[in-house]
Every structure is written in structure tokens, then in C-alpha cells.
Amino acid sequence: MKSPDKEKAMIILFANQKGGVGKSTLAVLFSNFAVQKRKRKVKVFDMDFQQSLYNKYLNSDLLENEKLYEVELSSIPGFKSIRKRASQDPRILTVIDLAGRMDDDNLVPVLKESELIICPFCYDEYSVTSTFEFCYVVKKVNPDSRIILIPNRVKTSVKYETMESVNQALGQFGELTSPVSDRIDFQRLTTSYTPESLVPILDPIFNKLFDDHIEADQPWETETT
Ligand SMILES: Nc1ncnc2c1ncn2[C@@H]1O[C@H](COP(=O)(O)OP(=O)(O)O)[C@@H](O)[C@H]1O
Numbered sequence: 321m322k323s324p325d326k327e328k329a330m331i332i333l334f335a336n337q338k339g340g341v342g343k344s345t346l347a348v349l350f351s352n353f354a355v356q357k358r359k360r361k362v363k364v365f366d367m368d369f370q371q372s373l374y375n376k377y378l379n380s381d382l383l384e385n386e387k388l389y390e391v392e393l394s395s396i397p398g399f400k401s402i403r404k405r406a407s408q409d410p411r412i413l414t415v416i417d418l419a420g421r422m423d424d425d426n427l428v429p430v431l432k433e434s435e436l437i438i439c440p441f442c443y444d445e446y447s448v449t450s451t452f453e454f455c456y457v458v459k460k461v462n463p464d465s466r467i468i469l470i471p472n473r474v475k476t477s478v479k480y481e482t483m484e485s486v487n488q489a490l491g492q493f494g495e496l497t498s499p500v501s502d503r504i505d506f507q508r509l510t511t512s513y514t515p516e517s518l519v520p521i522l523d524p525i526f527n528k529l530f531d532d533h534i535e536a537d538q539p540w541e542t543e544t545t
């Protein structure tokens with residue numbers, strides 16, 4: 321066993337300066353998946369002033385559902401202490417739902433010191449422009465950052481003329497996953513429950529993320545507890 325300071329803590333950001341692209345939704349789906357399917361311990365921090373993820377968590381708690389993980393409110397300056405806590409137990413996956421805004425100097429260490437940045441986006445013009453700007457800034461701050469782009473709310477009935485050129489433009493910043501379709505079932509999601517109908521869409525995406533980026537060289541992956 322390696323000494324704890326050599327083991328790498330894993331902080332995963334769900335981020336994009338654009339609102340409504342599915343940051344909070346995918347952060348919850350990802351966290352549910354990590355606990356239920358990959359048997360990982362997860363800690364979630366909601367850094368968005370709208371607190372939508374935290375409120376979801378409180379609602380789920382009211383319904384007395386079994387907790388899959390804790391959700392804590394935090395803010396961008398709180399990152400330093402999150403980083404410290406994460407390195408104390410690298411087996412815990414730290415998931416952060418980041419606020420949309422990019423005009424905060426304290427954001428620099430967050431973007432620099434997170435292992436994975438998951439960036440949901442939609443194929444509409446404003447979302448694409450914002451996403452492009454966001455990725456550009458992230459790469460300026462930290463050229464080594466690992467960005468995963470998730471096309472979200474993709475309508476099967478719509479033909480997106482620009483899809484290929486958008487994929488090419490955004491693809492220079494990181495890896496694109498397969499698209500997530502627009503479905504009403506996303507509304508039924510809670511911090512302790514993932515609707516069955518979403519499983520075939522999301523499990524392949526999240527499994528690949530784990531295999532390629534999260535558990536690629538983790539020593540405890542095969543350990544049984
Ligand atoms: N794939 C999807 N299909 C349908 N609705 C979605 C999908 N992804 C997100 N939503 C809905 O879109 C809205 C915005 O999502 P949210 O996760 O809050 O975005 P953000 O955190 O980026 O602001 C929410 O009402 C959510 O339920």
C-alpha cells in the first residue's frame with residue numbers, strides 16, 4: 321500500500337459558465353452511479369448559490385430515503401479546505417457542482433487542482449459559445465486539465481446542422497462523450513434514486529469515465545471491503 325500522501329485524491333468538477341446545461345443533474349446522476357454501481361464513497365459539495373443540488377438532497381432526506389452520500393453547501397473560497405479533506409482520504413470521490421460564474425479570482429485554484437472537469441453543454445448557439453469560452457479559460461489557467469464534454473438535452477427529433485463542427489471545435493479541449501437525450505424522466509431524479517429509464521443512457525458514459533480516467537491506476541480498485 322502506498323503512503324496516503326502519494327495516493328491521489330480525486331476531485332471531479334461539474335462545470336460550465338452556462339446555466340441550464342445539466343451540471344447539477346449530471347453531478348447527481350454521476351454520484352448515484354459511483355455509489356450504486358462502482359461501490360465508491362462519494363462526497364458532494366454544492367458551490368452554486370442557487371443550491372439546487374443541496375435542495376434536492378434536503379427533499380430526499382425529508383422523504384426518508386436511504387442516503388447514498390452527503391451533500392454539503394460550499395463556496396469557491398471553500399475549495400482549499402475541500403482539497404485538504406479530499407487528500408486525507410483519497411478513496412472518497414469528491415464531486416463539486418460549480419457555480420456558473422467565471423469572474424472570481426478564487427476560481428483559479430479550483431480549475432488548477434481538480435483532476436477532472438466534466439462539462440455538460442447543449443447544441444444551441446448560446447450554450448456552445450459559452451462552453452467554448454469556458455473551456456478556453458480552463459485551458460489557459462491549466463493547460464493540463466482534463467475536460468470531459470457531455471452533449472446534453474439532445475433532441476432526437478431535431479437535426480443539428482452544426483453538430484459536427486461544434487464537436488470538432490469543442491473536441492480540441494477534451495474528450496466528448498456520447499450524447500444524452502432530452503427526456504422528461506430527468507425530473508424524477510433524486511440524490512438517492514436514478515430513474516431506471518436513464519440507466520442505459522448514462523451507465524456506458526460513466527463506466528467509460530471510471531475505466532479511463534477515475535480508476536485507471538487506482539490501487540484499491542480490486543480491494544474488497
Ligand atoms: N437530458 C435532459 N433531459 C431533460 N431535462 C434535462 C436534462 N438534463 C437536465 N434537464 C433539466 O434541465 C434543467 C436544468 O438542469 P440543471 O442540471 O439544473 O442545469 P445547471 O445545473 O447546468 O444549471 C433542470 O430542470 C433539469 O431537470
Ligand SMILES: [Mg+2]
Pocket residue numbers: 343344345368372373417
Ligand atoms: Mg446547477
